[in-house]
Amino acid sequence: MQVKAYGAQAGDRPLEPMQIERREPGPRDVEIEIAYCGVCHSDLHTARGEWGGTLYPCVPGHEIIGTVRSVGAEVSRFQVGQTVGVGCLVDSCGHCSSCKEDLENYCENGWTGTYNAPSAEAPGHTLGGYSQAIVVDQRFILEIRHPQEQLAAVAPLLCAGITTYSPLRHWNAGPGKKVGVVGIGGLGHMAIKIAHAMGAHVVAFTSTPAKRPDALALGADEAVVSREPEEVSAHAGSFDLIIDTVAASHDLDMYVNLLHRDGTLVLLGVPDQPHPTPDVGGLIFGRKTIAGSLIGGIAETQEMLDFCAEHGIVSDIEMIEMQQIDEAYDRMVRSDVRYRFVIDNASIGKVA
Template sequence: MTNTTNAGTNTAGTTGTDGTTTTTAGSAARTVAAYAAPAPKAPLEKTVVPRRALGEHDILIDVRFAGICHSDIHQVGEDWGDGIFPMVPGHEIAGVVAEVGPGVTRWTVGDRVGVGCFVDSCRECDNCRAGLQQFCTGAGGTVFTYNGVGRDGEPTYGGYSSQLVVDEGYALRIPEALALDTAAPLLCAGITLYSPLSRWGAGPGKKVAIVGLGGLGHLGVKIAHAKGAEVTVLSQSLRKREDGLRLGADDYRATSDPAVFTELAGTFDLIVNTVSADLDLSAYLGLLTAGGTLVQVGAPEKPVTILAQALLTGGKSLSGSMIGGLPETQEMLDFCAEHQVTAEIELIRADQINEAYARVLASDVRYRFVIDASTI
């Protein structure tokens, strides 16, 4: 049994269902162990970062596992704009509630929870009220889990850390049927694929193609298969074909073969592109049925260009999708629990993060690295 004590705590300890003794309410701000990039493109190193004192509706989470997303690497490298350093990445977070604020009603000590890509929003704009908090248009916009600025004006630090403080409304319940380590990547990779597959009706009688079999794509295959769709993987080579079929694909084609674009022309109702590489999207639009949709979830660094005729011919659509709001993310977790959809992971120690980053860039992971937070 481990004990969590905090300066300024003035309430008695309670024992959670996981055997951890904790306290409720009244705790002061604290510092926690974390791994952070001290500067752009710098290797991550062990450090400590502040966590705020629990507010009325805050919960303290003991982080158990944190997934490594390719976007973590992009943000450390400032590929998408200036970052806030030191930067503690991590927005695929699975853990256990260790402490609750006095006004918390949703959670109790010992509950299994997850935190995804954002930790707050205005709560009042049309998008927030519609459950689309990731598209918040209110003052301050969406507060992202790391490399952001909270409502208190302080930087946000992510899940590569031992503990996290978050408003109770921005945590998700991880069903008992899901192991915490393989569930962690669902908080970003899972919802990133679940949302477009749901929105565009992947299911029985639908033919769906997933472009790329990586951290995102492998979950896309699993989720589309669980929804009952006929699934094809479109990958540059056949190197992962055996994996793709094992994960639920009905077919697996290598896009390096030009004949594939002729043979599969007009085949798919929905294509979800998970890769961030520069692709000829006009060619992929040619694989859609009339009225079909190509959804972009990967984020290429360069602008995307297409031929207008590729859209006009067949009345096809090109769309984008970015994670999901709180209600849909909970729906996704419940769906994955029901259908036993989890990520294929490689569990690593915290001191292997920099090695893992290099391996992600080399496409040397099947299919998601997850950090054991006990090693932080």
């Protein structure tokens, strides 16, 4: 079936309206009418060919909220009219050790991304949520329990939410733990909200003094300007966990030095240039760890959504129409968004 979408035909061209083909729902498939789609930095990098390997035409979007329009004969978990979500994954091998542990995001045979991943369907790769509808296997669909009026702001939880929830959960953020969050953007603002709700003492790090009040309003107990050495050094050796959301190359030693013995610095951003090599001594003499984390599995993503619904957590968003996407990308490059753009997918219907 054909649906309207918005995508890029090349990295140096703006996104434009197009018709794309979706498969007819199979026995285990769910057809979803998309209401909202969050805009992730990955969308920008992929559509503009900045990471290499982009498959064109490229239809981005992996923060999807919508309504079930039809279900296959073997679908038991979802029903027509139900509000559901789709995140970064739409398939995995299902039989490797990671998949068997509900960690499809670390599938050892390669998981299938919601867009820009090889697929048997036309045009040979997956096409994402900048579209009117999508068809997904029920295993990769999530239940949404937030109220109707919050649904647009729930969309970014499908990427920014789980990307920050997973390491906070894995490294046991909670009461009695001191957690740092580096960078107050799409990921960082979610990390602050979630860590605060988990009961941790949260300290936000920002290079922009003007963001200090924002950090405190989001739930941080303290906010530190990372360019002020005295502010930073006041926290030396005190953190159990630091979540680093910055996607630009920067000095990691400063944050390693802030860790308590056995503390962990978790990197979420992938810089275009490598970070300077950290001082090994700083790790050895405190049994400290630099780690990484990638989104989350489907079970953990459902856990995150339920946690956020229980605690009233959503993303801070700015709603846009589909036709504003290139302007939104340009603003993202300038960090001119508080803190996540979300597309009103009804606007796609306005495209000729």
